[in-house]
Amino acid sequence: MDKARAVELFATVARAGGFSAAAMDVGMSVQALSKAVKQLEANLGVRLFHRTTRTLKLTDEGARLLEVAGPALKMLDEVLDEVRTSSDGREGIVRITAPVSLGARMLVPLVRSYRLEHPKILFDLVLDDLDTDLVQSKIDIGFRIGGQPSRNVVSRRLSALPLAIVAAPEYLKRHGEPKTLAELLTHPCTGFRLPSTGRLLPWELNIDGELTYQDVPSVCNFNSVLPELDAVKAGIGIGQLSLYLIKEELASGELVEILPQFATAASSVYMYYPHRTQMPKRVRDFINYVIKAAPALLPAPR
Structure with missing residues (x-):
């Protein structure tokens, strides 16, 4: 055997x-x-x-x-990949995991621009909103939104993640625009459930300079932010969404920011990868590229 x-x-x-x-x-x-x-x-x-x-x-x-x-098999795969590719590291596959929204709005532009300069580098993107075990899943690089990843990986904070409260113009025409927190809490809102736990997240609000967590009257909850964005655009309710996700909709007028005094940037975008004594050059090069290029794709705190 x-x-x-x-x-x-x-x-x-x-x-x-x-x-x-x-x-x-x-x-x-x-x-x-x-x-x-x-x-x-x-x-x-x-x-x-x-x-x-x-x-x-x-x-x-x-x-x-x-x-x-698991780690031994992953190391063997990496060695075989290196043997199959050129010695200067300009060929091979970079395997990435990230939330669906980051994949669409950040990673696709990064991959496109990187491959213009390195056309022999291939990418395998696993997009979901769960925390993926990099070693077991044979992933080179992970991205996540929220707090810093666990200590058993190397992590790099790429940017703060500003949030904004937004609504569709059609919604505001029908229901009016809330001007205070008390008025906001009378409006239908959208909510987000953590895919890993199912817990409904409260909204993050800046109230008198302090970060406050507030439950809102959510009428439609989601475990993925892209459908939540579609719901807000459809006028189902008011939503709190990341600026990187909605910058195009704000620029076009498809969404309108309201209650800007409550805007926060408590969460961050992180890149993380396993501790390794020998990292493939193609992976290291892409990590360095992301560190330089990703912040330009993510709106800065206001």
Whole structure:
């Protein structure tokens, strides 16, 4: 039995959450993949998965094997990538994860401009609003909005993230424009739920120079900011959104900022990546490029 291959197949099943999805990833039949994992279990003398007809969960031994083998498999992939590409680092893939909104408004322009100068660098973008484990997901660079990432990664703050309270002109024509906090709290608003926990976030307000968290009467809640933006533009309610997300709509008049005295910039945009003794040159070069170029794409606090 090729133990290294067997461990790699086991890790693919664990990350995919099932044999069917993993089989598609590796180009094997479900039966052949299941047989390979069972042979690994027999060789180790332990069960790696709890199997039922509906669920597949790691045993304690399986979780430990994935924890130890994951970084080693990622390092092997990186070495093989480096061998396949040119020695000067001007070829290869940079794998990135980011929230959907950052991907559309920041990363796409960055990738476009970078590839004009480095056309042999390829990009693989995984866009979702969850915190992604870089090592397990074989990701080179991550981006996130909010607080600083955990200590087990290297992180770099790119910019503060100003928020604005906005509404569609059609909404304001129908309902009037609130001028005070008390009036705002009588209006229908949109809300945002953290995808990781489902918790509904309060709005951040600058009240007399102090950051205050305020629950608002949300009539429509979202776990992704792009649909929330569409809802505000459609006049469903007043929303609090990041300036980088709505700068085009504000410039065109599709959205109007209201209650600017309450605007805040408490959150930030961070770039983060794993601790590594040997980082591929293409990844390091793109990190350095982002540090220089990204702030220009993100509105500065007012």
